[in-house]
Amino acid sequence: MSVHEKMNFETKQAIKKAFIQQVEEEGFERVTVKKLALTAQINRGTFYLHYSDKYDVMEDLQQELLMELERYVKHVQPVDAFQTMKMGQLYQPFIKVIACIKEHAPAFRMLLGEQESPGFTQKMKIIFGNHILDRLSVLREEVQDPEFQQYLQAFIASAILGVIQEWLDKGNENLTVEEMVALHFRLLRFLGNVVADS
Amino acid sequence: MSVHEKMNFETKQAIKKAFIQQVEEEGFERVTVKKLALTAQINRGTFYLHYSDKYDVMEDLQQELLMELERYVKHVQPVDAFQTMKMGQLYQPFIKVIACIKEHAPAFRMLLGEQESPGFTQKMKIIFGNHILDRLSVLREEVQDPEFQQYLQAFIASAILGVIQEWLDKGNENLTVEEMVALHFRLLRFLGNVVADS
DNA sequence: CCTTCACTGAACACAATGTTGATTTGATAA
DNA sequence: TTATCAAATCAACATTGTGTTCAGTGAAGG
Numbered sequence: 196m197s198v199h200e201k202m203n204f205e206t207k208q209a210i211k212k213a214f215i216q217q218v219e220e221e222g223f224e225r226v227t228v229k230k231l232a233l234t235a236q237i238n239r240g241t242f243y244l245h246y247s248d249k250y251d252v253m254e255d256l257q258q259e260l261l262m263e264l265e266r267y268v269k270h271v272q273p274v275d276a277f278q279t280m281k282m283g284q285l286y287q288p289f290i291k292v293i294a295c296i297k298e299h300a301p302a303f304r305m306l307l308g309e310q311e312s313p314g315f316t317q318k319m320k321i322i323f324g325n326h327i328l329d330r331l332s333v334l335r336e337e338v339q340d341p342e343f344q345q346y347l348q349a350f351i352a353s354a355i356l357g358v359i360q361e362w363l364d365k366g367n368e369n370l371t372v373e374e375m376v377a378l379h380f381r382l383l384r385f386l387g388n389v390v391a392d393s
Numbered sequence: 394m395s396v397h398e399k400m401n402f403e404t405k406q407a408i409k410k411a412f413i414q415q416v417e418e419e420g421f422e423r424v425t426v427k428k429l430a431l432t433a434q435i436n437r438g439t440f441y442l443h444y445s446d447k448y449d450v451m452e453d454l455q456q457e458l459l460m461e462l463e464r465y466v467k468h469v470q471p472v473d474a475f476q477t478m479k480m481g482q483l484y485q486p487f488i489k490v491i492a493c494i495k496e497h498a499p500a501f502r503m504l505l506g507e508q509e510s511p512g513f514t515q516k517m518k519i520i521f522g523n524h525i526l527d528r529l530s531v532l533r534e535e536v537q538d539p540e541f542q543q544y545l546q547a548f549i550a551s552a553i554l555g556v557i558q559e560w561l562d563k564g565n566e567n568l569t570v571e572e573m574v575a576l577h578f579r580l581l582r583f584l585g586n587v588v589a590d591s
Numbered sequence: 592c593c594t595t596c597a598c599t600g601a602a603c604a605c606a607a608t609g610t611t612g613a614t615t616t617g618a619t620a621a
Numbered sequence: 622t623t624a625t626c627a628a629a630t631c632a633a634c635a636t637t638g639t640g641t642t643c644a645g646t647g648a649a650g651g
Binding site: 222223224277309310311312313314316317320337342343345346347349350351352353354356357358360361362369378381382383384385386387388389390391 | 420421422475507508509510511512514515518535540541543544545547548549550551552554555556558559560567576579580581582583584585587588589
Binding site: 203206237238240241244 | 627630632
């Protein structure tokens with residue numbers, strides 16, 4: 196029984212791998228089930244035993260990544276992060292978030308990069324926004340305004356994601372995971388200084 | 394020299410309108426030339442007298458919007474903006490940028506929203522990044538580092554765009570153009586304070 | 592009145608889709 | 622060993638969208 200499940204699993208993995216490859220090469224739009232079956236070296240009919248269509252593959256991949264990412268984002272506490280960074284140290288929970296993205300760099304690059312998948316960026320923003328900013332709201336009364344909080348979440352989450360996208364687009368070998376974490380705080384500090392001075 | 398040099402302007406407009414509508418409803422992927430011709434109330438063959446395929450329509454729309462947007466973004470000078478806002482006034486050039494987006498809200502919502510067009514977000518970030526941050530680099534030596542500047546551009550441009558996306562997603566009737574401009578500076582100030590205090 | 596030209600309508604070959612039914616493969620368990 | 626059964630194969634099918642072609646229509650204006 197377990198072997199049957201494993202064969203099943205490997206075929207699905209082959210389809211996903213072929214999918215990532217094809218989206219990177221030609222964009223989601225130009226992916227066809229026919230080509231997927233060809234590169235995954237399976238029969239076209241077999242594809243339909245695993246997925247209903249290419250959207251189904253996309254959703255499967257997104258779920259997989261978002262669930263794992265959320266596991267790490269959960270442990271980020273902005274207040275602790277600021278304090279840790281002020282002492283010149285790297286904040287471990289955030290390191291794990293960036294490391295998770297680096298580990299799955301090809302998939303994240305596909306979903307966030309030039310051939311981005313509609314909606315995935317939004318989903319990532321929501322994860323970042325919900326977890327990181329729920330805790331920041333304790334800090335200041337201004338965030339109690341739900342509308343302001345909503346825009347603040349969009350603001351911060353987009354900024355962080357923008358830096359990650361830039362990192363992935365550049366091939367993500369330019370900066371190590373630790374340098375990326377340091378960069379985020381350097382950017383925040385820089386912005387804080389500019390605002391304070393002007 | 395094509396037989397059909399002068400073509401009806403209104404037909405192209407009808408195609409674009411149908412295109413925006415269909416992307417909003419079903420996403421770019423599910424747009425078909427057949428359905429476009431149907432909703433634009435033209436013959437399917439007529440479509441091909443104007444555009445080569447649906448990608449062609451998309452590019453036309455993007456060009457149109459990006460060119461107009463850039464006209465306004467050009468005049469934004471961050472140093473002036475900060476000073477104007479410190480005096481409790483609204484910075485006019487930025488108002489014009491937001492007003493431009495509001496004017497073409499359906500199109501921008503289509504290209505930036507849930508069914509976002511791959512690549513359009515990046516193009517907007519580049520416009521924001523190039524124009525707004527070229528001038529900020531005079532302010533501080535830290536920005537002289539080209540790598541830091543690149544990430545700073547991604548950081549700020551993504552943040553601004555994130556707020557605009559949120560605004561559009563909510564139906565963009567919640568806040569007026571002026572309130573949006575004020576919100577951006579409120580967000581910046583808030584972030585500056587949090588960073589300074591921690 | 593007749594030309595021009597954007598658009599129509601119908602037909603074409605082609606490609607991908609999603610489904611079906613009959614068949615092969617290979618690991619497991621009696 | 623052999624029967625079993627899930628997984629994958631193969632071929633065929635109707636359907637839908639594509640991009641192109643070409644003869645024809647009707648309104649504007651020279």
